[in-house]
Amino acid sequence: MNFMVLIFSFLTTTIIILGSLINVIENKLPPFFIKIFKYGKFAYEGEVSKIASKFVVEVPKSWFKHFYLLALLIYAYIFYLVTYCYIYKYDAPGWFINFLRVICGENRIPYTSATKTYIAVVLMTLQVIRRFYDTHFVSVFGKNSRMNLSQYLIGLVHYPACALAIVCEAPKFTTESLSTTSTTFDIASITYVNIFAILLFIWAWWHQHTTTKILANLRRNKKSNQIETILLSHWWYQKTFDKFPKNRKALIPFMY
Template sequence: MNLLQIVFCVLTATLIVYSSLINLLEPRLPQFLSRVFRYGKFAVPGKSVFAVEVPKAWFKHFYILAVVEYICFMGLLSLVYFAGMAVPPQINSILNTLCGPDRIARCGKHNVYLAACLLTTQVFRRFYDTQKVSVFGEQSKMNLSHYVVGHLHYLGTILAVLCEAPEFAYTSESHKQLNLITTSISDKISVLIFLCAWKHQHICTKILGNLRKNEDGDVVSNGYKIPQGDWFKYLSCPHQTAEIIMYSCVTWILWYNVSWFFIFTWVLVNQVETILLSHWWYKEKFDDFPKQRKALIPFLY
């Protein structure tokens, strides 16, 4: 395992252990442990001298920085793949340090570039959502660790794609050609599913934002209501389910990229736990919460 894989493996393992403790043994845990983990609507009330917290609205910072990172990422990838530019030695040095010098490109250039385009559209859309659509509660907080990991995530996605990309790692002759027309049918289906989830995530984000706005679009509330419409008919947190779907599609496109599986596992565990906590919170707080609405899988669970 290289350093990047180790970092995300540790994050995932820590989250699994912590989630299990919160889900099964929370009443027996010290309150500060719950405060470190919980944030937003299911945060533990009160203050703790052990937990360093920042406004949840700082979620915006993730995407401000991520947009800059992804512009550089796509620019570099385009110059290398379309203009024939050599990979800068500084980039190779960073990848060798974080991902090892014996990296092998197992995906074709078209897979890498396609995945990069999809991830970039997601980052830009999330930037727009957090700036113009979402309404963060004035008193809503998150632990500093969530803030740090959020920044680490998007940089990690870029490194995971690049570290096993043709030209950035050892590349066989079969992976040196770039021809998006040769994209497989399964990859094209993945793109369509990704775009469907991408669209519905935005719709669901607008539904959530509108719960705190009046008809003129002015923010009039910081409270919580039961969201209705679109995928909310079937799921408690469809915007997060959409995130899992989108990362699943990228994983299919980058199927032979080992490092990317560590990113996907981290996203899957993180989103599932957040979905479960939100679902349980809605059921506890609202007596009229729709009984047919599920947490993870429509009509089943």
């Protein structure tokens, strides 16, 4: 059984269903569901029944830092492993292969090359390093800002699961091998598509950091890139500020 497929399928399905329900019929949903999904300035501000409140466990939003501390440790080791295997041409440790057997299942074959795997790990490691820096040294978390425990647990699982998902079907990390699959990093095999993807990542990587600094400075002066966050922010501004333009679009100019 491939637990990586189960984890990401469950998370994706849950986010799509809950997000869609909140976007369309939020006023008809039990506060319990809203409180699970929304936090920060989007958090539900109404009353929750005593029974439901027992299941709504919240933690400080500043615990975001824990996601990237854990991720930094894991990606440092994964980066070491792929460098050890693809650059220095050694085999992956037996214990790690056995661990992947448990997490990702048996009879796995490589679906990508060593070069693409190495690029993915390097980029994700850079992302984790920067997010660790942002959350520990740039972001300013509100003292009373909280998030649901379920969101915290999902955050702890997300980055480690991404790391395992990258290598579980990569050369030298599978239970079976293909003679046509490259098992070492080859810079000559990097395509223009790969280069474009790397440059696009770096552009987004830097702009996310810039946005984090801007938001942190606004909070200090008392003054996500994700569709759901864009929509929630847009609706929050419409609800909070009477003079916010009613015809302003959130996602697609002049349309939506």
